[in-house]
Amino acid sequence: MAMTAPGTTSPAISSSQDTDLDHLDHLLTPKQRARLESIASALKYTCRDQIVYHQGQVADALYFLDLGMVELTTYQKSDGDRHIVAFLYPGDLFGLSEDGRYLNTVRTLAPTKLYRLPLDDLQRLLVQDARLQLLFLAKAAQELRKAQRQKIVLGQRDPCRRLASFLLEFLRSNQYYDPETRIVSLPMNRRDIADYLALTHESVSRALAKLETEGMVQRQSPRLVRLKDMRALNDLATY
Amino acid sequence: MAMTAPGTTSPAISSSQDTDLDHLDHLLTPKQRARLESIASALKYTCRDQIVYHQGQVADALYFLDLGMVELTTYQKSDGDRHIVAFLYPGDLFGLSEDGRYLNTVRTLAPTKLYRLPLDDLQRLLVQDARLQLLFLAKAAQELRKAQRQKIVLGQRDPCRRLASFLLEFLRSNQYYDPETRIVSLPMNRRDIADYLALTHESVSRALAKLETEGMVQRQSPRLVRLKDMRALNDLATY
DNA sequence: CGGAGCATTGAATTGCATCAAGGCACGTGG
DNA sequence: CCACGTGCCTTGATGCAATTCAATGCTCCG
Structure with missing residues (x-):
């Protein structure tokens, strides 16, 4: 594994905090x-x-x-x-x-x-x-960093942990996350999430339900999830 | 995800089949x-x-x-x-x-x-x-390819599949695999393997035992594993 | 002084009980 | 109609504990 962008120490090179607006172009x-x-x-x-x-x-x-x-x-x-x-x-x-x-x-x-x-x-x-x-x-x-993180997420066996990590990935996104309402707008269905997190779509549903009963998130609709307790989600998530 | 080495299409660039001897030097x-x-x-x-x-x-x-x-x-x-x-x-x-x-x-x-x-x-x-x-x-x-492969391996829930993939990784190595005897010489203990494959060390033992009863491998000693049925291992492994 | 045998440590393996994720089936809602 | 959610049951991985095994160090005796 590995490879540091030599540039990560140089301000001239892209930071690791890319957002939707922070494209290569800039x-x-x-x-x-x-x-x-x-x-x-x-x-x-x-x-x-x-x-x-x-x-x-x-x-x-x-x-x-x-x-x-x-x-x-x-x-x-x-x-x-x-x-x-x-x-x-x-x-x-x-x-x-x-x-x-x-x-x-x-x-x-x-x-x-x-x-x-x-x-x-x-x-x-x-x-x-x-x-x-x-x-x-x-x-x-x-x-490479992203892949490494993802590997660690898949190492967790608790579906809730994986899902929490998944939801938090959207914080980077301007397009699918609104910091005001703290609502994530999922662009994919349960099946896709399941195939990403190595779960079944039922397990994704159940995990989401559990996160909701524990007060960490709130489902506005299947595709709209409000992140209620960011702190708890972060604790749960691996990364 | 992703990034193709632009050079993978050029013979001047390292092939994907690196072995112990095929260093950057060459x-x-x-x-x-x-x-x-x-x-x-x-x-x-x-x-x-x-x-x-x-x-x-x-x-x-x-x-x-x-x-x-x-x-x-x-x-x-x-x-x-x-x-x-x-x-x-x-x-x-x-x-x-x-x-x-x-x-x-x-x-x-x-x-x-x-x-x-x-x-x-x-x-x-x-x-x-x-x-x-x-x-x-x-x-x-x-x-990046390696990390992606590994991610897929971790997606498998059967410990035997993960272990099979792990064992086959050694085929690349001249130092820890002898093609003559088809014996892998593991340089790490069960615990390390477990932490790599996101299993417990007991699960690693059990998986290895199962592979042995099914005739795919044969344990000469805890650290020396002979690959008996390469075909079956390949079928079992993800990649 | 040297060597055989015993004790200790840690890794590896296996049996057993538990528990949670998966799979199936069904219900719901857009 | 398709995506989503949920109850029920099954399966299999985990965790604990006991056992085997190997290697090492030690003692005690020749």
Whole structure:
């Protein structure tokens, strides 16, 4: 495991506190921005459940999520068991591959805008501009931290703990969390949450119910959850 | 999630099939090697259970594992529950940090040799040499793949499946796996394995016993496990 | 002084009881 | 109709405790 973005000690590099508004863009010089735009093509998905690419397809590009939300899933063996590896927020990069093939299937969960960066062009660009490459390295380190955290969350066997960690992930999001009302607006269904947390959808329901009876959250509707006792949630959550 | 090493499509970049012998070194030009050596300091640990650094210490260097094996652990909250994030093989980089502090504690599991690369020197070097930086980016992508796989393994609830995946990880290792006899020589105890797989040490024992009664493995001694039915293990394992 | 045998420690394993997550079925509501 | 929630039952992982085993250190005796 591991890889520190060398830049995390430098103010020039992205902090670990990315939010919806804190995109890669803000860190770019005008020239870098122009160069990236010259190789990028914008993609827009107006509805959810659209596939960006499939696991196993030849990997020829990296993607930058600008708006919306996508899920990254991996399908196991022959049996259909699905595993959601991550939910991605604006500012995240995706396109992880191995032996030239994408490792995941990427699906939109909401109207989404993203940029497609062809790998060969991008590599050329990153070799030309080493400072720009440092930003990508920092992004990679950020994803690594996220994966490590998530691994620890999955290590917890109490569904409530996993769910608490999951809910708290939304604090980063401007789009799906309103600090005023402290309401999380879940862009995915119980099944998706279950596949992400390695639970069944029933267990997700039950865990949510338990958190509610314990006064930590309050369900306005299935997709709208108000975080009542942030302190207790934080204590429960692993990270 | 995600980040493809742009280089995975280029033969110049490290393949995903790293083994103990396939170190970063082999991919470096003599000049790159010399530059890295000029900023690196070699560290040798002659026995196991030595701490390289502690979680929370100020992160000022990246490390390259040259020989031996280390474990990367994260300690939770106040209670002592420990989570082993990864076991590292020769060729791996470590030193992941957040807000300038190391995220893990690194401990040797065997006599170990590693190189210490101060972050400020390294960043300078990577800005000078963008091609060298691509190698680091590729390493980061590799760690990301590893973390993603591990996350899926932890998603499985059957301890046997997790253990099978764990045992198969050793196939990469020249040091701890002998293809002739097909014997894995475990460098860690049951407790460590348990903390890695999010099980109890009893569950590890039981899972191993079950794999043995089903003819997939054979215990020569607690630390020596012969892989009898590779096919069945692969079917059982997630990845 | 040296070596055989015993004691101690810790890891690993196994039996047993418990408990909680999963799976099924059904009901509800948008 | 599909997503969500919930009661009931089953299953299997956990936790505790007892046992085995290995390695080490120690004593005591030759």
